[in-house]
Amino acid sequence: MQLEDLRALVGRWSEPVWNEAQPEAWQRFAEAACLPWPCGQPLTAPPTWSRTLDYGRIPGLDLPASGLLHGEQAFFYERPIRPGERLACRSQLAEVMEKTGRQGPMWLLTLHCEARDEAGQLVVQERVTLIWRRREGDV
Amino acid sequence: MNRSQGGWRPGVPLGPLALPPVSRAHIAAYAKAAGDRNPIHLDEEAARAAGLDGVVVHGMWTMAQLGRLLMEAAGPHGRLRQFAVRFVDVVRPGDTLVCTGVVTDVQTSSGEVCVACDLWADVAALGSGPRTRRVVQGQAEFVVPDLQVRVISGMN
Numbered sequence: 178m179q180l181e182d183l184r185a186l187v188g189r190w191s192e193p194v195w196n197e198a199q200p201e202a203w204q205r206f207a208e209a210a211c212l213p214w215p216c217g218q219p220l221t222a223p224p225t226w227s228r229t230l231d232y233g234r235i236p237g238l239d240l241p242a243s244g245l246l247h248g249e250q251a252f253f254y255e256r257p258i259r260p261g262e263r264l265a266c267r268s269q270l271a272e273v274m275e276k277t278g279r280q281g282p283m284w285l286l287t288l289h290c291e292a293r294d295e296a297g298q299l300v301v302q303e304r305v306t307l308i309w310r311r312r313e314g315d316v
Numbered sequence: 317m318n319r320s321q322g323g324w325r326p327g328v329p330l331g332p333l334a335l336p337p338v339s340r341a342h343i344a345a346y347a348k349a350a351g352d353r354n355p356i357h358l359d360e361e362a363a364r365a366a367g368l369d370g371v372v373v374h375g376m377w378t379m380a381q382l383g384r385l386l387m388e389a390a391g392p393h394g395r396l397r398q399f400a401v402r403f404v405d406v407v408r409p410g411d412t413l414v415c416t417g418v419v420t421d422v423q424t425s426s427g428e429v430c431v432a433c434d435l436w437a438d439v440a441a442l443g444s445g446p447r448t449r450r451v452v453q454g455q456a457e458f459v460v461p462d463l464q465v466r467v468i469s470g471m472n
Contacts, residue, residue, distance in 0.1 A: 209349030210380040211335075211342070218392040224383035224399055228376055229350045243355045244366035247375040251400035280367050304400075310367055 178239055180284065183273045191233030193265040196292070198222060200260045202229075221257035225250075227301045232268035232290045240286075241309070248285060249306035255299045264292040264300060271304070284309040321422050322460055324431050330389045330417030335381060337412050338373050346377045373407035378437050378452050385415045385435060390458040397430070401454030411439045414448070417456075429460045 203222045206229065207214040216223050228250070258264070272287040290303040343357050352374055355362035363371045379401050386396060407413065417435030424430070433456055438448040 206349045209345040210377060212380060212384050213387065216387065223380065224386060224396050225376055225380045229352075243362045245354065246356070246366070247403050249400070249402045250375065250379055251398070252396070253398055254396050257395060312367075 180273070180275060182237075183270070183284065183286070186235065186237050186270045187273055188269065188271075189235055189237065190269045191235045191267045193267040193293075194231045194233040196230045196264045196266050198258045198260065198262050198264055202226075217257060219257075220260050224252065227252065227258065227292060227303065228305075230264065230266045230290075230292060232266045232288075232292075235268060235270055238270060240307075244310065246308040246310070247305075248308045249304070251304040253302040253304075255301060258292075258300055263295055265295075265297075266290065266292045278310075280310060282311040284311065321424055321429050324419060324422045324429055324460070326419050326421060328419040330419070330433055330435060331385050331415050333381065333385045333388070333415040335413045335415070337410050338377070338407060340371075340409050342377065343371070343373055343409065346374055346380075350374070350376060352376065368406065370408065373409065373411070375403040375407075375452070378403075378407055378413065379454075381413060381415050382417075382435050382437060382452060382454065382456075385417055386433075386456055386458060389417070389433075390431075390460060393461050395459045395461075397457040397459060399454070399456040401435075401452050403451070404453055405439075405449060405451045407437075407439060407451050411451075413451070414438050414440065420455075427461075430457060431460065432457045 203226055204214055206226050207223050212223050268288050268290040271289040274285040276283055276285055286307045288305040292300045294300050347353050347357055356366050357371055357374055360370055415437045417433045419431055419433045421432040435454055437452040439451050441447045441449055
């Protein structure tokens with residue numbers, strides 16, 4: 178992708194994807210990440226579990242399968258996720274910046290993700306910054 | 317201890333939470349449970365092709381450990397409001413992490429105590445004295461319900 182192509186996608190949302198908040202998945206996540214389980218009273222998801230939700234694909238945004246680095250991550254919690262609830266998740270390309278680091282040019286992509294309950298109310302929002310290092314020969 | 321606001325006040329430390337060395341088994345287990353199979357975490361070649369010295373631990377694994385620090389600080393009835401970090405340096409297999417935080421602000425409203433904190437993860441620099449390498453730096457806010465504050469105060 179070219180920088181202009183990416184910039185043209187800023188503001189575009191993915192189609193929402195329904196995800197199920199299953200306590201079994203929370204437990205598997207907690208065990209894999211060496212976190213205490215169960216989490217919260219009443220039971221809820223580990224603090225960073227929502228990063229594993231499917232937030233859908235932004236049309237036209239072709240990210241490389243390998244090599245992207247995670248620069249920043251933020252969670253904004255409206256309320257705890259409830260066991261068994263369904264979440265409508267979508268993401269938006271919020272910002273694209275070009276920078277030059279120690280290892281050469283890079284693009285910084287900021288995604289805004291949101292998960293809403295069946296009533297349409299926000300449950301959790303995320304801001305994700307990905308680093309895409311550019312090298313000679315990249316197209 | 318200051319019993320108003322449940323003992324929370326600026327300067328109160330969170331942790332430290334000292335972890336055993338991160339292993340490749342930790343990385344593989346996390347990749348599977350989180351569905352994050354970016355090969356820079358699993359494949360040496362792919363990591364080098366991305367400009368790294370070798371495979372790196374998922375940033376989200378390290379953030380999960382800071383999440384554990386927050387869960388332990390807030391207690392089971394606590395509720396997170398915000399949690400944001402910057403991944404400032406890579407974590408490699410074999411690195412030993414220490415997660416630490418400090419309370420920066422405490423506000424009470426509607427019977428709830430809202431605690432703001434800075435938190436960070438450092439890698440111990442083996443063989444070069446007491447210096448450490450900062451890998452993650454962030455902030456968080458959590459709310460401790462009034463009920464828990466009374467229970468804790470009542471036990472003191």
